[in-house]
Amino acid sequence: MLELKNISYEIDGKKILNDINIKIDDRFVAITGPNGSGKSTLAKIIMGIIAPTSGQIIFDGRDITEMPVNERANLGISFAFQQPVRFKGLRVEDLLKLASHGNFSDVKALLTEVGLEPSKYWHRELNDTLSGGEMKRIEIAMTAARGTALSLFDEPEAGIDLWSFNSLIKVFEKLYKRTSGSIVIISHQERILNIADKIIYLKDGRIDSYGEGQKVLKMLRELTGEITLKNDGEENGDE
Amino acid sequence: MNELEKRMLKEVAELDSLPVGAYNIRSNGKSAARNTTSNIDIVTKTDVSGIDIIIAPNTVNQSVHIPVIISETGLKEVVYNDFYIGENCDITIIAGCGISNCGGEDSRHDGVHSFHVGKNSRVRYVEKHYGEGTGEGKRLMNPTTVVELDENAYMLMETAQISGVDDTIRETNATIGKNASLIIHDKIMTDGVQKAVAKMSVDLDGEQSKCDLISRGVAKENSYQEVVLGISGNAACNGHAECDSIIMDNGVILATPQLKANCVDASLIHEAAIGKIAGEQLMKLMTLGLTEKEAEEKIIQGFLK
Numbered sequence: 156m157l158e159l160k161n162i163s164y165e166i167d168g169k170k171i172l173n174d175i176n177i178k179i180d181d182r183f184v185a186i187t188g189p190n191g192s193g194k195s196t197l198a199k200i201i202m203g204i205i206a207p208t209s210g211q212i213i214f215d216g217r218d219i220t221e222m223p224v225n226e227r228a229n230l231g232i233s234f235a236f237q238q239p240v241r242f243k244g245l246r247v248e249d250l251l252k253l254a255s256h257g258n259f260s261d262v263k264a265l266l267t268e269v270g271l272e273p274s275k276y277w278h279r280e281l282n283d284t285l286s287g288g289e290m291k292r293i294e295i296a297m298t299a300a301r302g303t304a305l306s307l308f309d310e311p312e313a314g315i316d317l318w319s320f321n322s323l324i325k326v327f328e329k330l331y332k333r334t335s336g337s338i339v340i341i342s343h344q345e346r347i348l349n350i351a352d353k354i355i356y357l358k359d360g361r362i363d364s365y366g367e368g369q370k371v372l373k374m375l376r377e378l379t380g381e382i383t384l385k386n387d388g389e390e391n392g393d394e
Numbered sequence: 395m396n397e398l399e400k401r402m403l404k405e406v407a408e409l410d411s412l413p414v415g416a417y418n419i420r421s422n423g424k425s426a427a428r429n430t431t432s433n434i435d436i437v438t439k440t441d442v443s444g445i446d447i448i449i450a451p452n453t454v455n456q457s458v459h460i461p462v463i464i465s466e467t468g469l470k471e472v473v474y475n476d477f478y479i480g481e482n483c484d485i486t487i488i489a490g491c492g493i494s495n496c497g498g499e500d501s502r503h504d505g506v507h508s509f510h511v512g513k514n515s516r517v518r519y520v521e522k523h524y525g526e527g528t529g530e531g532k533r534l535m536n537p538t539t540v541v542e543l544d545e546n547a548y549m550l551m552e553t554a555q556i557s558g559v560d561d562t563i564r565e566t567n568a569t570i571g572k573n574a575s576l577i578i579h580d581k582i583m584t585d586g587v588q589k590a591v592a593k594m595s596v597d598l599d600g601e602q603s604k605c606d607l608i609s610r611g612v613a614k615e616n617s618y619q620e621v622v623l624g625i626s627g628n629a630a631c632n633g634h635a636e637c638d639s640i641i642m643d644n645g646v647i648l649a650t651p652q653l654k655a656n657c658v659d660a661s662l663i664h665e666a667a668i669g670k671i672a673g674e675q676l677m678k679l680m681t682l683g684l685t686e687k688e689a690e691e692k693i694i695q696g697f698l699k
Contacts, residue, residue: 204677224680225689233681240678243638244610244696253682253692301682 156180156337157201157305162210164196164360171196173360175210179339181352183331185368186341187375188357194341195237197357198307201339202234203227215304231304231336235311239294242281247293250281254300265296268326270319287314295326304336312344320346348372395419395426398494399463405524406490407461413488417459418445420473422466434458444474444506447487451480451512459488462505467497467531472504481512481544487519491535493559495527502534509540511547511574519551525558532560541568543576545600554581555590556698564592570631572600580609581698584617584645595624598631598660607635612694613645624652627660637666640697642690 162175172193186194199205201212203224212220219227233254242250247266255262263273269292279285281293291314298306308327315323324346327338340347348354354371356364364371395403399421403409412419412427416434419427423443430436433450436458447458460475479485495501511517525533535555543549555562568576582590596605607623625633637649651664671693679689 202681204681224677225683225685228681228683236674236678240672240674242675242693242696244699245693246696249692249696250682253679253684256683297682 156215158213159197159201160211160213162197162200162207162212164193164200164205165208171360172200172207175360175362177355177362177365179337179353182337183327183350183352184337184339184355185348185351185353186339186355186357187343187348188363192357193360194357195309198234198309198339198341201305201307202232204234228301228303233298233301233303233306235294235298235306235308237309237313237341239290240281241283241285241290245281246277247279247281248277250293250297251300254297256301262296262300265300266293268299268322268329269293269296270322271296291315295323299326299330302330302334302336304334306330306334306336306338308338308340308342310341310343312342312347320344324350345372348375395421396465398465402463402465402492402494402524402526403461406463406492406522407459407488409459409461413457413459415457415459416447418447420460420462422464423469423471426463431456439474439476442474443471444476447475447477449477449479449483449485452482453480454482454484457486457488461489462491462503464491464493464495464501464503467495467501467529468499470500470502472506474506475508477507477509477511479509479511479515479517481514483512483515483517485515485517487517489519490522490524491537492524493527493533493535495525495531495533496529497527498530500532500534502532502536504536504538506538507540509542509549511541511543511549513544514546515544516547517549519549519553521551521553523555523559523562525560527558533558534561535559536563537565539566539568541566541576543568543570543574543603545572545574547571547574549576551576551578551580553578554698556581556583557585559590560586560588562590564590566592566594566596568595568605569597569599570603570605573602574600575604575606577606578608580607581611582609582619583612583614583694583698584619585614586617587615588617590618591620593622593624594635595622595626596633597626597628598633599628600631601629603629603631605633607633609635609637609639609649610698611637611639611647612642612698613639613647614642616644618646620648620650622650622652623664624654625662625664626654626656627662628656630657630659631661633660633662635662635664637664637668638697639668640694641668641670
């Protein structure tokens with residue numbers, strides 16, 4: 156479904172990604188790796204937010220390397236930002252309606268799924284009166300509402316406040332069941348890595364390992380000190 | 395009223411037909427329709443052009459519509475409308491001016507609205523200014539609003555000029571009594587070579603008086619906006635002024651918050667921000683399938699909603 160061919164990205168003389176070659180066909184893929192290994196950059200390159208210095212991106216057999224973000228979005232790629240964007244004046248309903256495109260009958264149910272009471276949040280402005288955690292959950296609901304062939308989540312667990320980690324996992328499981336698309340999640344959370352069909356381990360801008368989830372996870376557990384895997388709520392204090 | 399005038403009426407006052415309650419519709423310098431009710435009287439002024447709107451004490455859940463339409467090129471008028479709102483009222487006043495100018499001469503409406511709001515009364519005032527037309531003649535509007543809020547009174551002003559006005563100077567002067575509150579939400583969008591100046595000056599005279607002045611502006615193309623938000627705290631009071639603006643193309647915005655504390659117990663705050671649309675906002679909406687242009691429109695629409 157998604158193929159990256161010789162993808163490299165360089166900025167200010169520094170190589171962030173170095174000759175990435177990968178095919179993603181599985182339904183649930185996690186990308187993990189140390190901070191600065193290029194995970195977010197890779198996701199942004201897939202969405203088109205960043206243009207690679209070299210290489211090709213093939214999506215469903217089509218070369219999308221030069222395709223602008225909105226065209227990729229309409230082709231079936233979604234992206235949940237690690238740091239959700241705030242808008243003065245635009246409301247939760249505006250963006251959820253825009254995201255759902257009529258594909259999903261009840262977008263309000265998605266708010267409930269991410270632990271936000273629709274009657275309280277539907278008309279809220281996406282401004283700084285919402286906490287970082289609330290913004291993050293809305294961002295996840297928005298990406299789930301699109302229900303596209305490929306959904307990218309950039310560290311969805313980061314900053315999730317006062318919300319059960321179990322619920323976050325359930326959102327992905329429901330999305331998995333509801334759509335026939337693929338979910339790619341950048342995460343440090345062992346619980347998320349644990350449910351992935353495949354795991355990509357990035358290190359220094361290169362793919363260090365790519366394989367069946369449990370096998371890669373086992374290897375990662377042995378690499379104590381090299382990467383930090385987080386257990387439930389360790390970062391979020393939410394359980 | 396012809397089709398053009400009906401359409402303008404819809405634009406400025408959201409009216410498809412004559413409204414319920416009291417109204418005075420002014421078209422091309424004359425009163426085109428008027429209705430009074432048992433507790434809302436409308437009287438034509440004899441010394442100057444305009445009307446007095448007299449609202450009896452204890453009038454609640456009623457509305458007054460006073461839209462103005464100009465479709466004749468070259469028409470220039472100064473109109474004085476005085477509102478006398480008795481005690482313990484709760485009313486909505488819908489004003490607004492629409493100028494359609496397809497001719498070569500400038501059309502101009504200068505409206506001076508004065509509100510005398512009695513004790514414990516609540517007023518929502520909605521004013522929309524709109525211009526259109528293909529002529530060389532300019533569409534000019536200079537509204538002046540004078541507000542006097544008596545003890546415990548509350549007034550919410552929602553004023554907007556979203557398109558088509560070539561030049562405007564909008565002045566608001568208010569004095570706020572004991573425990574009374576004034577909230578102003580002002581929205582302006584300019585394009586082409588339009589110029590808009592908005593000056594608000596509020597005197598917080600009464601103990602525990604409050605005001606919240608919120609201005610949002612979008613200046614596109616080569617347009618120019620100037621916003622002055624002035625608050626004088628003359629008693630133990632709370633004043634807040636916020637000016638938030640988006641500039642695009644070669645648009646220019648000058649925002650000047652002016653706070654003056656004449657009393658040691660006055661608490662006054664201002665915030666002002668001017669900037670272009672953030673790249674990450676455009677990018678977020680593009681990841682939802684909008685083109686850059688559509689994303690821009692969506693952001694402005696939300697910002698001025």
